[in-house]
Amino acid sequence: MSQDGLQSEAVRWDKAIRSACGSFTTYPRSEHSLFIGEMIQRDLGGVGFAELRTNAGRIAKFRQSVDNADDQYCFLVVQRKGFCQLHLDGQSVELAPGEMAIMDQAGECSVEPQGLIEQVSISVSRDRVRSLKIHGALSGKLQTNCPSGRLLRSLVNQIIFDHDRYFTSDDGVGMQDALVALIQPTLVERPNGNGLEEIFQTNDFRRQIERMVCDHLHRLDLSPEWMANKLGISIRHLYRSFENTGDSVCRFIQRERLQRCARDLANPCLRHESITEIAYRWGFSDSAHFSKIFKKQYLRSPRDYRGDVLVFA
Numbered sequence: 001m002s003q004d005g006l007q008s009e010a011v012r013w014d015k016a017i018r019s020a021c022g023s024f025t026t027y028p029r030s031e032h033s034l035f036i037g038e039m040i041q042r043d044l045g046g047v048g049f050a051e052l053r054t055n056a057g058r059i060a061k062f063r064q065s066v067d068n069a070d071d072q073y074c075f076l077v078v079q080r081k082g083f084c085q086l087h088l089d090g091q092s093v094e095l096a097p098g099e100m101a102i103m104d105q106a107g108e109c110s111v112e113p114q115g116l117i118e119q120v121s122i123s124v125s126r127d128r129v130r131s132l133k134i135h136g137a138l139s140g141k142l143q144t145n146c147p148s149g150r151l152l153r154s155l156v157n158q159i160i161f162d163h164d165r166y167f168t169s170d171d172g173v174g175m176q177d178a179l180v181a182l183i184q185p186t187l188v189e190r191p192n193g194n195g196l197e198e199i200f201q202t203n204d205f206r207r208q209i210e211r212m213v214c215d216h217l218h219r220l221d222l223s224p225e226w227m228a229n230k231l232g233i234s235i236r237h238l239y240r241s242f243e244n245t246g247d248s249v250c251r252f253i254q255r256e257r258l259q260r261c262a263r264d265l266a267n268p269c270l271r272h273e274s275i276t277e278i279a280y281r282w283g284f285s286d287s288a289h290f291s292k293i294f295k296k297q298y299l300r301s302p303r304d305y306r307g308d309v310l311v312f313a
Contacts, residue, residue: 013037013054020050021075021121022061022105029057036116042163045172048073048123049163053116060087060110073123074138075103076179078156082117083218086110088139095141096218097281100156102129102183104138120160124176124183132184140187145214148185155179206241213253217260217283224249257282258297261290265302266309275302 016039017024028035038053077086079095086093089107103109106126111119129138143149155178167175209227216222227249228235242248260282264270270278276287279302284290294302 013039013056016041017052017059020048020052022073024059024061026054026056027058027060029055043167044159044163044175045167045169047167047172047176048121049159050121051118051163052121053118054113055116056111056113058110058112061105061108072126073105074126074129075105076122076124076156076183077101077103077111078120078122078160080118080120083114084117084119085112085114086141087112091140093141094215098144098153100142100144100152102139102142102187104129107139109139120156122156122159122179124179128176128180129183132180141215142183142186143211143214144186146186148182152179152182152186155182209238209241209249210252213249213256217253217257218281220283220285222253222283253283254293255297257284258294261294261302262298262305265306271306275306 013035014026016037017026020039020041026037036053036055040051042049077095078100079097081097083097084095086095086101086103087108087110088101088103089109093101095101104126126138142152144153155175159175209231212227212230213222219226224235224238228238231238238249242252261278261284264273264278264281265275275291279287279290291302294305298305300308
């Protein structure tokens, strides 16, 4: 494609992203000679729905007044493919495929794709989210493994499946009410940065570590050393938080990874993915080692487990 063609693509993308999401600015990745920016927008009974695919370096928006007409929404962001880093009012979270976050359009926020990504964005009323009286910012990663999170994920998947159908205004209102109701119990709370002593004084330090593990299972470098460095604590303190239950950080990481793999192996929608692809997605780099520990946990090889489960799907 010619330089003029690339510029035209970038201009079309800018118009589309501003139309769907407000005053965002796109910064192309310097090492890319070919910019990819594709977006499909739909109105679902008054609820904005957008599918995007891009390899942009950064898509950012600075803090605006909530009186601005463009800033009356929060976006439910669903990561479909690839990985990205979200910066939401001072906090930074990673999104892997299947994970979700809520982004306050009135706050300072940015999306940094790690290569080519595909996302879905669903707009919900900022006032409705604010009425939940969520402590702190209206932005953050959503926990999709709790019961409410699984309901939210199922609802979002159904919306994605049905998005090309006709939605009445009543459909839009009902859908938005359901989404907002499920956001509050799934919003992952983050430390407010006022010091580690506030973390240590609470009884949920172990839960904080578990959330960190679940947020970063896809990382090949996820380890006690990496986690302790991120938390600014000693490895000994990290180990001690698990020892009183007879568990260990490494065993917890392995269990969570195996559970994610088992879930994906049992998913009929992922039957086209190889076992190696699924294992790699959840942080396993050695397929032979993965098969060995999976069989020890589930008493069947990954292949047999998938075959046994899918036959009843």
